[in-house]
Amino acid sequence: DAKTTQPPSMDCAEGRAANLPCNHSTISGNEYVYWYRQIHSQGPQYIIHGLKNNETNEMASLIITEDRKSSTLILPHATLRDTAVYYCIVRVVFAGGKLIFGQGTELSVKP
Amino acid sequence: DSGVTQTPKHLITATGQRVTLRCSPRSGDLSVYWYQQSLDQGLQFLIQYYNGEERAKGNILERFSAQQFPDLHSELNLSSLELGDSALYFCASSVEGRVDTQYFGPGTRLTVL
Numbered sequence: 001d002a003k004t005t006q007p008p009s010m011d012c013a014e015g016r017a018a019n020l021p022c023n024h025s026t027i028s029g030n031e032y033v034y035w036y037r038q039i040h041s042q043g044p045q046y047i048i049h050g051l052k053n054n055e056t057n058e059m060a061s062l063i064i065t066e067d068r069k070s071s072t073l074i075l076p077h078a079t080l081r082d083t084a085v086y087y088c089i090v091r092v093v094f095a096g097g098k099l100i101f102g103q104g105t106e107l108s109v110k111p
Numbered sequence: 112d113s114g115v116t117q118t119p120k121h122l123i124t125a126t127g128q129r130v131t132l133r134c135s136p137r138s139g140d141l142s143v144y145w146y147q148q149s150l151d152q153g154l155q156f157l158i159q160y161y162n163g164e165e166r167a168k169g170n171i172l173e174r175f176s177a178q179q180f181p182d183l184h185s186e187l188n189l190s191s192l193e194l195g196d197s198a199l200y201f202c203a204s205s206v207e208g209r210v211d212t213q214y215f216g217p218g219t220r221l222t223v224l
Contacts, residue, residue, distance in 0.1 A: 034211060043113065043201050043215030044154070087154075096167045097144050097159035097210040 004088045009106045012082075018075040020105050022088030025069040031090050033064060035073045036101070039084040044101070047073065047086075078109045114138065115216035117202050123222045129190040132219045136183055136204030142166070143185040144205070144213060145177055149198035159210075160185055192223045 005023040012018040024033065034049040048055055048062045050071075055062045061074040075082050087104040114137035124130055136143050145157040156169035160179035171177075174192075179185040189196060199220050203213040 032211065038154075041199065041218070041220075043115070043203070043218055044213075045113070045215065046212050049211065091211065093211050097142060097161075097205075097213075098156040098167055098169055099144075099146075099154075099211075099213060100156070101154035103153065 004090055004102055006086070006088055006102065006105045008103060009108070011108050011110055012075075012078045014080060014109055014111050015077055018078040018082065018107055018109065020073040020075075020086050020088075020107060021070065022073070023070045024088070024090045027068050027090050030092050032093055033062065033068075033071045034089040034091065034099075035060070035062065036087045036089065036099070037082075037084040038087070038104070039081075044087065078107075080109050080111065083107060083109045113214040113216060115202060115204050115214055117200075117216040117219050119219060120217065121220050121222070123224065124192060125224055126192055126194060128192050128223075129188065130192065130221065132187040132189070132200050132202075132221075134185045134187070134202030134204075134216060136185070136202075137214055139206065140204035140214070141183065141207050142205045142210060143179055143183070144203040145171075145185070145187050146201045146203065146215075147198050148201065148218075149195075152198075154201075157187070189221070194223050197221055197223045 035047040036044045038044045064071045085104040116135045141162045157171040159167040203215040
């Protein structure tokens with residue numbers, strides 16, 4: 001699985017968009033980008049995933065650059081409840097069950 | 112609420128003891144995964160079961176074992192406990208064919224004294 005690099009922490013004002021970057025310069029053609037988040041000491045929560053097209057769901061948007069070497073998770077209107085550690089994971093879909101979590105980005109949403 | 116349940120929520124025990132953590136996957140999910148989260152190691156994959164069979168193994172110690180029962184619930188057994196086994200243990204489940212999208216339970220916090 002490709003390695004990912006994320007900033008260790010970020011702040012965001014409540015109501016503003018939170019843009020969380022992830023670098024995955026060694027991603028290969030059959031690897032997807034996944035985002036999970038973990039609110040303090042709770043179980044991780046799946047957010048979104050994509051291959052090369054931008055994706056949007058009720059939680060967030062995922063923007064993947066054309067060369068696929070980086071991506072951005074966008075929370076359009078961050079709330080205090082979005083304060084969490086966000087993990088970017090790159091993997092092949094049918095590679096087996098292991099999710100490899102890195103250190104993630106600790107997002108603090110402030111009033 | 113992910114639909115995955117874990118019991119107990121908290122467990123406090125002594126070194127050398129044995130404990131069993133229980134997980135019930137979401138209705139219809141055949142795959143169960145176990146993860147350990149400690150302060151120094153982060154979230155680490157331990158093991159996966161699919162419909163009763165072991166499917167993938169991660170950094171699981173020999174003192175740890177797991178199984179998945181015919182009703183699809185799973186148990187993680189930890190024996191000869193050491194202080195370093197203190198951690199959050201998460202169970203996750205997924206639908207058939209979608210191992211990449213896992214739904215996590217609330218976790219069991221194990222404290223070994």
